[in-house]
Amino acid sequence: AAGVIQSPRHLIKEKRETATLKCYPIPRHDTVYWYQQGPGQDPQFLISFYEKMQSDKGSIPDRFSAQQFSDYHSELNMSSLELGDSALYFCASSLRGILYGYTFGSGTRLTVV
Amino acid sequence: GQQVMQIPQYQHVQEGEDFTTYCNSSTTLSNIQWYKQRPGGHPVFLIQLVKSGEVKKQKRLTFQFGEAKKNSSLHITATQTTDVGTYFCAVYSGGGADGLTFGKGTHLIIQP
Numbered sequence: 001a002a003g004v005i006q007s008p009r010h011l012i013k014e015k016r017e018t019a020t021l022k023c024y025p026i027p028r029h030d031t032v033y034w035y036q037q038g039p040g041q042d043p044q045f046l047i048s049f050y051e052k053m054q055s056d057k058g059s060i061p062d063r064f065s066a067q068q069f070s071d072y073h074s075e076l077n078m079s080s081l082e083l084g085d086s087a088l089y090f091c092a093s094s095l096r097g098i099l100y101g102y103t104f105g106s107g108t109r110l111t112v113v
Numbered sequence: 114g115q116q117v118m119q120i121p122q123y124q125h126v127q128e129g130e131d132f133t134t135y136c137n138s139s140t141t142l143s144n145i146q147w148y149k150q151r152p153g154g155h156p157v158f159l160i161q162l163v164k165s166g167e168v169k170k171q172k173r174l175t176f177q178f179g180e181a182k183k184n185s186s187l188h189i190t191a192t193q194t195t196d197v198g199t200y201f202c203a204v205y206s207g208g209g210a211d212g213l214t215f216g217k218g219t220h221l222i223i224q225p
Contacts, residue, residue, distance in 0.1 A: 033212060042201060043156060045212035056212045090155055096211065101146055101158030 004105035021076040023091030037088040119216030132189040134219035136202035151198040
């Protein structure tokens with residue numbers, strides 16, 4: 001079965017640079033979520049999209065933005081990168097509603113140097 | 114928003130021993146989900162509990178939702194090395210928000 005696809009798997013950027021992470025959700029899933037996970041930490045919710053519209057917002061810094069496109073893929077744009085942005089970034093998708101679990105992608109490991 | 118306290122943070126067991134992790138909330142939860150994350154992997158959805166007092170089983174895993182819907186537990190019987198990982202509970206923040214809030218997780222370490 002198709003899973004959530006994230007790219008790239010690894011990304012190394014310098015401070016103050018910009019990064020773009022991509023996510024391709026499971027077909028027919030109508031909601032996409034972005035999470036940030038630091039080493040040994042729990043995933044922190046950043047932002048979600050339902051049917052290509054921003055649905056919910058968590059602890060996403062103002063330097064970050066995201067959008068979902070007409071083909072349902074989503075991109076997380078991160079500007080003015082800081083060392084503290086180094087983390088695993090997960091995308092997840094699901095059907096909307098509290099009865100459904102999330103399917104996570106394999107994540108993008110971002111290292112800011 | 115909703116928050117859950119998950120304990121213990123770490124659990125070392127000998128292979129074959131049982132393991133339990135607990136999630137507690139100060140407020141009534143609409144539902145609770147459980148995820149497993151293997152070292153270096155991504156969270157994988159295990160189960161969702163919705164009803165008061167609900168008990169669900171998946172092979173050696175037993176999930177419970179408290180009668181007051183304020184606590185939940187995951188119990189693994191006779192742990193195996195494949196059970197290694199971090200187990201997270203997750204809840205919705207409430208107010209129509211659809212982003213799950215994760216507990217801090219319990220890291221299960223198994224000694225052969």
